[in-house]
Amino acid sequence: MTLGNWPSLVEDLGPEADAVKLRVSGSLHIGGIMLQIVDKLKMQKDWSDHALWWEQKKLWLLKTNWSLDKYGILADAKLHYTPQHKPVLLSLPNRRSVRVRANFAQPVFRTVADICKVLGIRHFEELSLLRAPDQKDKRKQKEKEANTVESFDLTGVRLPASAEQQLFRGMPAHFSDSAETEACFRMLSISQTGLTPEQIMRKHRLGSLTEKAQINSRWLDSSRTLLQQEVKENDSLWLRFKYYSFFDLEPKYDTVRINQLYEQARWAVLLEETDCTEEEMIVFAALQYRIQQLSLNASPAEQSAELGIDDLDKALASLEVKLEGTSSPPNVLESLTAIPELKDYLRIFRPRKLTLKGYKQYWVTFKETTVSYYKAAEEPLGEPVQQLNLKGCEVVPDVNISGQKFCIKLLVPSPEGMSEVYLRCTDESQYARWMAACRLAARGKTMADASYPSEVENLLSFLRLQRSNPEAPLAPEAEGAQWLISPRYQKKFKPKQLTPRILEAYQNIAQLSLVEAKMKFIQAWQSLPDFGISYFVVRFKGSRKDEILGIANNRLIRIDLAVGDVVKTWRYSNMRQWNVNWDIRQVAIEFDEHINVAFSCVSAGCKIVHEYIGGYIFLSTRSADKSQKLDEELFHKLTGGHEAL
Known part of the structure; x- marks a missing residue:
C-alpha cells in the first residue's frame, strides 16, 4: 500500500509551520517514519523524546517496530510528531x-x-x-x-x-x-x-x-x-x-x-470538607499554631537531624531492653484461644419515632463482634434485651469533653435499613475501650487483634488534647491563632473568646516537635467520623430518586441525599465480586449472603467509581513484608483500566 500526501505536523516548529508530507508504503514501520521526518527537517536537535500522536484515533504510536498497516493508518491520517514530556x-x-x-x-x-x-x-x-x-x-x-x-x-x-x-x-x-x-x-x-x-x-x-x-x-x-x-x-x-x-x-x-x-x-x-465538633476544631487550631511557630525558622536539614536523634534514641532503648532481658513468656496457647471481653454498666438509648424516653442503664457485654445488654448483671445467662452484631456497622463518636459526654453512635445494618443505638460511657477510659472494640468489630475483627491496644491509646490521646491542663505553664500570647479555625466557628465566636481556648488547648501539645505535631494532626483528622469519604451522586437500581454513594477505604455507604442520613453500609471484606456494564454504564456488586447492589452514576463516570473501589482493594494488598515495587498490572485490572482502553 502507498500513502499519498501523508501529513505529519511537527509541533516544535510552531502552529504556522507547514506539515511534513511523506509518501510511504504501508509496510514501513513507525521508527522509519520518524527517521524520514527528522531527515526532511534537517535540524540539529535532540529528538529522542518525540513520538507520533494519531489525532483522529487519540492514540500514541509508541510501538516503533509496528508497521503502518498493523496500526491501520491510511493516507488521510493526521499525525503529530510531538514531545512525550x-x-x-x-x-x-x-x-x-x-x-x-x-x-x-x-x-x-x-x-x-x-x-x-x-x-x-x-x-x-x-x-x-x-x-x-x-x-x-x-x-x-x-x-x-x-x-x-x-x-x-x-x-x-x-x-x-x-x-x-x-x-x-x-x-x-x-x-x-x-x-x-x-x-x-x-x-x-x-x-x-x-x-x-x-x-x-x-x-x-x-x-x-x-x-x-x-x-x-x-x-x-x-x-x-x-x-x-x-x-x-x-x-x-x-x-x-x-x-x-x-x-x-x-x-x-x-x-x-x-x-x-x-x-x-x-x-x-x-474549609469544612470534613465535619468536626467545636472542641475538636479548637484542638486543630492549637496544633496548627504549634506547627506554624516551629515552621518559621525550620529547615530540611534540622528536621533530618531531629529525626536522626529520634532514631538513635529508639535504637538505644531497644538495646537497653535486650540487655535487661525479658520476663517469663506468657502462655502462648492462652493468648491464641482467649478473646478479651468487655463487661460493664452502660447507658443505652434507641431513638424511635414519637418517643420521649431517654437513656436507660443496662449491663452490657462485648464478646467477639457482638454486643449484648441485660437489665441487670445477675442475668447474663438469660435472654438479653437485645443482641447487636456490629460487623459492617457504622461507628460514629459523639463526644463533648466539657460536658462530660462520651457517646458511641452505632448504625447497625438491618433488613429495614440502619438501626440506631447509642451507648453512653461514664468516662474517657471506658469510652476508649468500648469505642476501640466497636471500631474493630465493624471491620470484622475482635479485641484479640494486635491493633486493639494502639486503637485505645489513639482515642485517649485525642481526648487528652481536648482536655484543659491547669498545671501546664501558660502559653505565650497567640497572635492570629483565632483565624486557624473554620469560618463557621469564626462567625459563632469573637476573637477574644477563641484565643484563650486555643491557648488552653496549646498547653497540651506545647512539647511536640514539628513532625510530631503534624502526625498528631493527621491522626486526629483520621479520627473524625466523616474522614476519608468520597461522595458520588448515583441512582440505585429500582429507585426513582438520586442518592449519595460514599466510598471509604473499607466500606461503601448509601446516604439519603435529602437529609444526609446513612441508609446502608457494605464492607469490602464482604464483597464477592463486582463488575461494570459499560453499555448501560451500571456498576453491579455482589456481597455475601446473596446481597446484590447495582447503581448508575450521575455526578461522575462509572469508570471513576469503579477505579475508587478497585483502588482501595488494591491498596489493602500492600504489606511491609512485600517488595516496594507495586503490581501495576493488578492495579489496572482492579480499577477497570483494561475495560476503558
Whole structure:
C-alpha cells in the first residue's frame, strides 16, 4: 500500500509551520517514519523524546517496530510528531504551585509516579490528578489570587539514574542544584505560615453533599494518558491524595509526603470538607499554631537531624531492653484461644419515632463482634434485651469533653435499613475501650487483634488534647491563632473568646516537635467520623430518586441525599465480586449472603467509581513484608483500566 500526501505536523516548529508530507508504503514501520521526518527537517536537535500522536484515533504510536498497516493508518491520517514530556502547572495539597515536566504518553498512574519522584513523595499510588475548575466558574477575586501565587519551576530537574534517592542536607540530591530548587523543597516540606483570615474566607467551601460529589467528577482516568483526556501543554492540574489509606508513614523518609498530607488535612478542616465538633476544631487550631511557630525558622536539614536523634534514641532503648532481658513468656496457647471481653454498666438509648424516653442503664457485654445488654448483671445467662452484631456497622463518636459526654453512635445494618443505638460511657477510659472494640468489630475483627491496644491509646490521646491542663505553664500570647479555625466557628465566636481556648488547648501539645505535631494532626483528622469519604451522586437500581454513594477505604455507604442520613453500609471484606456494564454504564456488586447492589452514576463516570473501589482493594494488598515495587498490572485490572482502553 502507498500513502499519498501523508501529513505529519511537527509541533516544535510552531502552529504556522507547514506539515511534513511523506509518501510511504504501508509496510514501513513507525521508527522509519520518524527517521524520514527528522531527515526532511534537517535540524540539529535532540529528538529522542518525540513520538507520533494519531489525532483522529487519540492514540500514541509508541510501538516503533509496528508497521503502518498493523496500526491501520491510511493516507488521510493526521499525525503529530510531538514531545512525550510537556510542562504542566500543578496545584499541590498545600495550595502552592509548581511547574513540572509530565509524561503525556503514559497512563496517568505512571505519570503521577514520575511526578512524585521529582517532588520526593513516596507511595505515589495514594495520589492522582484532577482537572482544575473552570476559570469562568470562579469569582474575579479568586482569579486574581490564583494568578499572583508564586510557582516554582522544576521542569529542568533530571533525576539521578539510581533508583534510591540520596539525601543531601536533609533533602533529595536533585533539590540541591540551585537556590531555587532548595527554596522549592522548603515549600514542599515545611508548612506555609502566616495564613490570613482573608485567605481562608476567599476559598470556596463545599456546602452540600452534591457539591462534594461534583469535585470527584474531575479526577483523571488513571489508565489513560493526559493527551487522551485532552490535557494540553501548560494546563493547570491539581495533585491530591485520592485514596485515604496512608501506608508506612515514616518521618525519616516522608518529609514532603507528611507535610503535604498535613496540608490537605488542614484545608479539609478549615474549609469544612470534613465535619468536626467545636472542641475538636479548637484542638486543630492549637496544633496548627504549634506547627506554624516551629515552621518559621525550620529547615530540611534540622528536621533530618531531629529525626536522626529520634532514631538513635529508639535504637538505644531497644538495646537497653535486650540487655535487661525479658520476663517469663506468657502462655502462648492462652493468648491464641482467649478473646478479651468487655463487661460493664452502660447507658443505652434507641431513638424511635414519637418517643420521649431517654437513656436507660443496662449491663452490657462485648464478646467477639457482638454486643449484648441485660437489665441487670445477675442475668447474663438469660435472654438479653437485645443482641447487636456490629460487623459492617457504622461507628460514629459523639463526644463533648466539657460536658462530660462520651457517646458511641452505632448504625447497625438491618433488613429495614440502619438501626440506631447509642451507648453512653461514664468516662474517657471506658469510652476508649468500648469505642476501640466497636471500631474493630465493624471491620470484622475482635479485641484479640494486635491493633486493639494502639486503637485505645489513639482515642485517649485525642481526648487528652481536648482536655484543659491547669498545671501546664501558660502559653505565650497567640497572635492570629483565632483565624486557624473554620469560618463557621469564626462567625459563632469573637476573637477574644477563641484565643484563650486555643491557648488552653496549646498547653497540651506545647512539647511536640514539628513532625510530631503534624502526625498528631493527621491522626486526629483520621479520627473524625466523616474522614476519608468520597461522595458520588448515583441512582440505585429500582429507585426513582438520586442518592449519595460514599466510598471509604473499607466500606461503601448509601446516604439519603435529602437529609444526609446513612441508609446502608457494605464492607469490602464482604464483597464477592463486582463488575461494570459499560453499555448501560451500571456498576453491579455482589456481597455475601446473596446481597446484590447495582447503581448508575450521575455526578461522575462509572469508570471513576469503579477505579475508587478497585483502588482501595488494591491498596489493602500492600504489606511491609512485600517488595516496594507495586503490581501495576493488578492495579489496572482492579480499577477497570483494561475495560476503558
